[in-house]
Amino acid sequence: MKKVFPLVLVIAMVLSCYMLISGRIESKKEYESYLEQARTLASQGVVVRSAEAYDNALLIKDDFEIAYEKAEMYYNNDYVSAAISYGEELITLYPKTAKAYEFLLKVYYDLQEYEDFFEVMKTVNKRKLQSEEIDKMYTEIQYVYETGFSDYVEVYNCSGNFWVACKEDKMYGYLDAYGRNDIGFKYAQAKPFALNSAGVQEPNGDWYYIDVNGDKTNAPVLDTAIQDIGILDSKVAIKTNNKYGYYSDSYKYLFGSYDYAGAFNNGVAPVKEGNTWAIINEKGEKVSSSAISDIPVDDKGVAFRNDRGFVAIDGKYNLIDSKCNKICEQTFDSAKAFLSADPAAVKVGSKWGFVNTAGETVVEPTYEDAHSFVNGLAAVCKDGKWGFIDKTNKVCIDFQFDDVCDFNNYGVTFVKVDDVWTSLSVFSKM
Numbered sequence: 001m002k003k004v005f006p007l008v009l010v011i012a013m014v015l016s017c018y019m020l021i022s023g024r025i026e027s028k029k030e031y032e033s034y035l036e037q038a039r040t041l042a043s044q045g046v047v048v049r050s051a052e053a054y055d056n057a058l059l060i061k062d063d064f065e066i067a068y069e070k071a072e073m074y075y076n077n078d079y080v081s082a083a084i085s086y087g088e089e090l091i092t093l094y095p096k097t098a099k100a101y102e103f104l105l106k107v108y109y110d111l112q113e114y115e116d117f118f119e120v121m122k123t124v125n126k127r128k129l130q131s132e133e134i135d136k137m138y139t140e141i142q143y144v145y146e147t148g149f150s151d152y153v154e155v156y157n158c159s160g161n162f163w164v165a166c167k168e169d170k171m172y173g174y175l176d177a178y179g180r181n182d183i184g185f186k187y188a189q190a191k192p193f194a195l196n197s198a199g200v201q202e203p204n205g206d207w208y209y210i211d212v213n214g215d216k217t218n219a220p221v222l223d224t225a226i227q228d229i230g231i232l233d234s235k236v237a238i239k240t241n242n243k244y245g246y247y248s249d250s251y252k253y254l255f256g257s258y259d260y261a262g263a264f265n266n267g268v269a270p271v272k273e274g275n276t277w278a279i280i281n282e283k284g285e286k287v288s289s290s291a292i293s294d295i296p297v298d299d300k301g302v303a304f305r306n307d308r309g310f311v312a313i314d315g316k317y318n319l320i321d322s323k324c325n326k327i328c329e330q331t332f333d334s335a336k337a338f339l340s341a342d343p344a345a346v347k348v349g350s351k352w353g354f355v356n357t358a359g360e361t362v363v364e365p366t367y368e369d370a371h372s373f374v375n376g377l378a379a380v381c382k383d384g385k386w387g388f389i390d391k392t393n394k395v396c397i398d399f400q401f402d403d404v405c406d407f408n409n410y411g412v413t414f415v416k417v418d419d420v421w422t423s424l425s426v427f428s429k430m
Helices: 004-043 047-060 064-076 080-093 098-111 114-126 132-141
Strands: 145-147 162-166 172-176 181-187 198-201 207-210 216-218 226-229 236-240 243-247 253-258 268-273 276-281 309-313 316-320 344-348 351-355 361-367 378-382 385-389 395-401 412-417 420-426
Touching: 004 047, 004 064, 047 064, 064 080, 064 098, 080 098, 098 114, 098 132, 114 132, 162 181, 207 226, 253 268, 276 309, 344 361, 351 378, 361 378, 378 395, 395 412
Parallel strands: none
Antiparallel strands: 145 420, 162 172, 172 181, 198 207, 207 216, 226 236, 236 243, 243 253, 268 276, 309 316, 344 351, 351 361, 378 385, 385 395, 412 420
8 A cells, every 4th residue: 555645646736737638738739829810900990809819818818918909909900099098008907018008199199199198107107117219209299289268459478377478458467377278367467476476466556566366465555655566575666756776675776776676586686777787686786897788687587596697798788697797708799697507598689599597508599589598498589480499409389479478387378379378288287
């Protein structure tokens, strides 16, 4: 009996191995049969039964390439809804496989469903799943846009996530970051938002500040009539009797009597007396010593950002820091204020180009006019029409507009055609 028992075990193991191998062979045959059936039915356009055969094969063996083949079968047979639905299932089943996203992106790309395309791209970028095909599609449609809200005769650059706009009745109001009417058109004048407030003037001449909900929050009260107000900060520029002075945020007079007074930033502000400009510190003391004929400012009256600004001396514009130190030896025939850490527009001769904060040329002067870069794009003018370029000087949106605003960080701008301003939204940044 002692010799028989091991023999029984050996026989049992052999049988077990045989059955296992036999089973695998049968499963492989069954798997290949389902695949053959699925592919034959697909070639005949019998989509539903082909999908069932693919599913049976996948139950036997989970294989991404076969799952991808099933997705392509749907799309190649014009079962678009099924292709999208299964494409969404693919990225759920294979969340770390770039090719899974590639299929769904390709469908949205072909259908020109750009909003859906870039929604999927958010996940691709978050998971750092790139492929050559994904990069190619993204590059080709990165700046595809749609136009939307219009009916405005004037629009100013977005600030604090609000656009200042004007309608035909010459009344001003505010649009939200996407260009929708957000704060009613009832003001005679409206200033850009900064620090969550904006200065507005009623038709009766009264000036005050509103918050992002349009509610009145602060109203300067002075002995004389107010003609203009600046950004509400610790030092507010207010115009009375045709002169600007700086006041505290409780409207106590601090210093100054200027023909123009800008906003403080980087500890300094631009002011103008007669035909001469100067840079002052927060005590009202002049930081600049040279006779300055011009200081470029933005819509909010800010001249310096990232400790950089331009001043015109003897007819030439110099790049300086907030202590009036020259940054580079090169001078320019005109310049526009930095709007961010991105390059600023400068004019050399009759053409506009761009320099970085070190004064180095990053785009050669080739344009008739230009805005400084903001949010990665710059508005430039060629042959009388405006378009947009990126920092490599690649034209992203062609030259076709009579005037333009700058893009905000939501991928929205306003463009002017035939005296009407219309919102323009880039899908990739929405």
